[in-house]
Amino acid sequence: MTDSVEEPARGGPFAWYQAANKKVRRVFWTCSVAWTLDAMDALVYQYLIPIVIAAFGISLAQAAAIASASYFASAVGGWMGGWLADKFGRVRILQITILWFSLFSFLSGFAQTYEQLLVLRVLQGLGFGAEWAVGAVLLGEIVARKDRGKAIGSVQSGVAVGSGLAALLAGPFVAMFPLELGWRVVFWVGLLPAILIFFVRRGDDDSEVFKKNKAQREAEKRSVTPLEIFRLKYLRVTALAALLAVGAQGAGYSVSSYLTTFLQNERGISASTAGIFVLLNSVGAFFGLITNAYFSDRFGRRMAFRLFGLGFIIATSIYLCAPLGSSAYLLIPAGIVQSFCQFGLYGSFGPYFTELFPTEIRASGQAFAYNFGRAVSGIFIQGVAIFAAGLALNVSMTVMGSIGVLCALVATVLLPETVGRDLNELDEKRA
Template sequence: MSHGEVPVAEARGRQSAVAIEDASLAAFYRDMTPPERRTFWACGVGWALDGMDYMIYPLVIGTITALWHVPPGQAGLAATVTLLASAIGGWGAGYLADRIGRVLTLQITVLWFSFFSLACAFAQNFDQLLVARALLGLGFGGEWAAGAVLMGETIRAQYRGRAVGSVQSGWAVGWGLAVLSQAILFSILPAETAWRWMFAVGALPALLALYLRMYVKEPEIAEKSRASQASGAARPAIWEIFSGPILKTTILASLLSTGAQGGYYAITTWLPKFLTSDRGLSIVGSTGYLAALIVGSFAGYLTGAWLADKIGRRNLFLVFSLGAVVVVLAYTQLPLSNSVLWLLGLPLGFFASGYFSGMGPFLTELYPTRLRGSGQGFCYNFGRGVGALFPALVGYLSAGASLASAIAIFAAAAYGLFFLAAFALPETKGKVLHAD
């Protein structure tokens, strides 16, 4: 909930949403109440484990294609199907969060994607794995939708960018956990067994649902909005985000999310394969290169979180989309030595990830409370759904061109779209939320 709207804020002197007394990254955390901190850590851990679950497949894609003789295009299809399903799951979970609550929806989605990660470990062929990944995607998309709205409504306006952006950095932590699991499991187990244990590890997020049930409370602003609907106010229709003045916002925000996620997934889905095929590294040998990417990604998330409140959400998107295009072209197209490539992984991870820190607060601020879950869930996950086509398209194009060129083409196109959509949308920095 926004502190501009609740008694807690009044006790603190009802600070201006724009006047930020402490501009440091950690200011919001020092000023948090215990319930806010529990929500922050629950969403941060949830996003980390969500990231771990998703990144397992890109890490084992090379092993699966070799064991089951799966062509690159079909292998990329599994990543695409996961993201397409997440688009449906995110919109549905966002709408559900507006009807039954943010916290309960978050619990359901965490349990869902944990179960189907475990199901992936028991797949006997690629078709079974494809179905399991699709079902996992429903919960994967829903977790972000419910968690981002929960965080956006819990933190006051002047700290929202840093708080939600810091939670977003949990994705890099989850990615790191997936890479660490790969390094350990592929070192001690044969490849045909290790990949199954990778997916089994992905079932661990189920434990988070217990914490959510015991310690995390529903934002007061969301409870007021649902109470108003229960007392006679019109309930939001699932199609309402496509009507009236909201329609333009939904279209532009969906295009923004498409560009942001299309570029990211075109890079991260195929980069492990690029390192082993185009650069000749072993699975274990590529770990250091992925580690550099992850460290850069983590730094990007935290820097993006700070910049979202410092220079605004829109300027963050414009700067980072341009930076991402430059670095990905250098990484994939220049004749660099492996040592230089390792160093370049730091800025690649930085620019290809950092802008996500502004996505959660930005989408939260674009919609009224009664439509926030539905609008935010749809736009972000529409981007996932269309961006989901990029891994498959990269895979199909790589059959006739180099994998490096395929990655560069689709990443550059996606970031161009991201830049244009960001330019067309308004700045929302400092916006105070209301129970409307």
């Protein structure tokens, strides 16, 4: 059973939160703020790409390689962090990963060469790869199952706030400083999430379903290795969850990684104004994630992925390829709709992955699948840069994004529907 045992109140969009106990609320806010600042730090580099190119005198492909390497590192770090969370507890590892990615975000601001920045962003990726997955598992295990999509989806909406903050930092904020200093100050802000480690309680805030499973494993003197998720009985779910994560994130990063570059180079908009446009896009992103959170609890996880995926293809094609020129009156609403679909596509990752994997491999399975998607999305990021050498940037972004959505849709056909699944019953079936 979950830790949030009260029946949710009726009548309001936040009834689930009103019915939750103090533990659920504390974990919810810790995970929400951590994910917001995590997303801010991950996305701010993408928005800073034009400035990083100028500061270090590197090519677009080299700048994209840093983002790709960071996402690859997040796959390794996320997988290991998830396994450690299954072994030692969700809260302890959540604290460690928050501290880790905050520290290396801060240190990135001191890089003196391209190679140093590459190494520091790789180390940062090792930490932030596990933070979201471990937090989503923790919250998913303690909140009422009928509210799992709404709770974790609300946490996921922090990526929209983080995107807005990243746009502010990479646009108007960085413009306040000289070129050499501005991007450094932005990375130094990445130390802020470290204060969150004091708001969750090691042991006390771990879920009952995890404690029960851990006690059972200890009584049986049975250990779980990081490779457990690749055992034959789990391999199909692991592979398809990873494909879903590859497709959805590859689609999104094909656009977000080059959005400010597109607005500046192809729409003729200044860096600071492009930052404001991206900031306004985050309004659509926020509502897309919240809409998905409620939609998936009502109509199912797979349907949510499918509708938002199709919406992404249509909205992205219009935003990037329609003759909108540099008109704010056209670009801003088109960008808001595109972001609604793009970020809404991510909204069901947390509840869906929590319900796909049994407790003893839940964190490692979820962290691997999600972060494998992050890592392989580096291929999509690099693919846009490669195609852009012969095609227009907007066409390259649209093509790679559409390929990503098609991958995600294939995965939803082959995976089961899980909405409202009882996690204890899942453990009993897999025993």
